[in-house]
Amino acid sequence: MFISSLFSGITKYFVSQTRSLVRLSKDKVGVIGVPSCKGQSAGGVQHGPKALRQAGIIDKLTQLGVEVYDYGDLVFEQFDDDTPILGLKNPKNIGLAAKKISDQVSRVIKDDQIALTLGGDHSLSIGTIHGHAAAEKNMCLVWVDAHADINTPLTSPSGNVHGMALSFLVKELKEYIPQIPHFEWIKPCISAKDIAYIGLRDLDPGELWIVRNMGISCFTMHEVDRYGIDMVLRMSMQAINPHGDRPIHLSFDVDSLDPRISAATGTPVPGGLSVREGIYIAEELAATGKLTAVDLVEVNPLLGTKEERDLTVYAVYMFIISGLSLCVI
Ligand SMILES: NC(=[NH2+])NCCC[C@H](N)C(=O)O
Ligand SMILES: [Mn+2]
Ligand SMILES: [Mn+2]
Known part of the structure; x- marks a missing residue:
């Protein structure tokens, strides 16, 4: 008697907690391939979009009922006469591509589609975030990465x-950014308070200073270990999207995952997210009904063994698939 009533209580609890389906913000997804590689030095990351398409992402999404529009890969003119400016490599190629x-x-x-951008290296997010902010003034950003990718041209140790x-x-960094030819058109479009980092574990000194002083919400791997990924996501949303009404941009660097899973990437860092933690981020952000853009970057199919x-x-x-299809049962 006692056990059965307890059981029915638990069942009711779970039923009340269960979402029958993920609510996507839009039921259409526009896929954009961006074979960029000039933002870093390892060859091969430009083949990321092809490798991801060959894995069957578009067919699978379509089979699961998502209306997918594939715009193919963007084609960039290549400029060989591209000398570094203040150490920043490939300014012309990157500025024009962005x-x-x-x-x-x-x-x-x-066009009312979720923009799914397949990279390509993470420099492409200059363009995706700028374009998202142009279409949706009130957007906010979740940046999932081992790295903060917020060096200025003057603090960068690599020029990448x-x-x-x-x-x-980032608006608050405007005064720290020198003039770079071909970057003049880029207007800072997001405030520090509208950004949440998840998964960080490898920052450069200048980045540490920026993250500490500009007021960006930051959940490093330490917070993921301490609170668990569900709580980290809740805290992230509380910080940047407390009313749940803002369009969300998810910029996902595959090196946020542990290198035991994602070895085929240019700058792997040990101690990363598990596959499930990564996927959970996609599922939960999709379930807000406000996911509007996803960047998937830094897959380099020329690195690592075939396995x-x-x-x-x-x-x-x-x-x-988990993030953008209706497959939470
Ligand atoms: N998107 C990436 N994988 N970024 C790695 C950046 C590494 C280093 N912090 C740099 O600025 O050069
Ligand atoms: Mn990274
Ligand atoms: Mn990155």
Whole structure:
């Protein structure tokens, strides 16, 4: 008697807690391939979009009932005469590519589709976030990464733009960013308080200073270990989207996952997220009904063994399918 009533109480609890289906913000997804590689130095990351398409992401989403529009890969003119400015490598290639990416993401979101961008290195997020903010003024950003990617051209130890992407976009950093040719069009479009980091574990000194002093919400791997990924997401949303009414941009660097899963990436860092923790982020943000743009970056199919490459791509495949299809039962 006692046990059965307890059981029915628990059942009721779980039924009341269970979402029957993930509520996507829009039921259409626009896929944009961005074969960018000039934001870092390892060859191969430009093949990321192809590897992810070959894994069958688009067919699977379509079979699960998502209306998918595939815009193919953006084509970028290549400039060989691209000398570094203040140490920043490939300013012309990256600055002009970012404009193209921004315009395309903006168009897709204005067409009422979730913009799913397949990279490519993380410098592409200069364009995706800029384009998202142009289409949706009130957007907020969840940046999932081992790295903060917020070096300015002056603090960067490498000159690689994939490690600087956010610095060009954050309003509070405007005074710290020098003039870079081909970057003049980039207007800072997001405030520090509208950004949450998840998974960080490898910051440069300048980045540490910025994150500590600018008021960006930051949940490092330490917080993920301490509170668990569910609580970290709740705290992130409490910080940047307390009323749940803002369009969400999820920028997901595959090196946020532990390198035992995602070895096929240029800058792996031990001690990362599990596959389930990564996927849980996609599912929960999709379930807010406000997910509007997703960047999937830094898959490099030329790194690691064949098994490692397949596993990296498979993890990303699961992340996208779980996040963007209606498969929470
Ligand atoms: N998107 C990435 N994987 N970024 C790695 C950045 C590494 C280093 N912090 C740098 O600025 O060079
Ligand atoms: Mn990273
Ligand atoms: Mn990154």
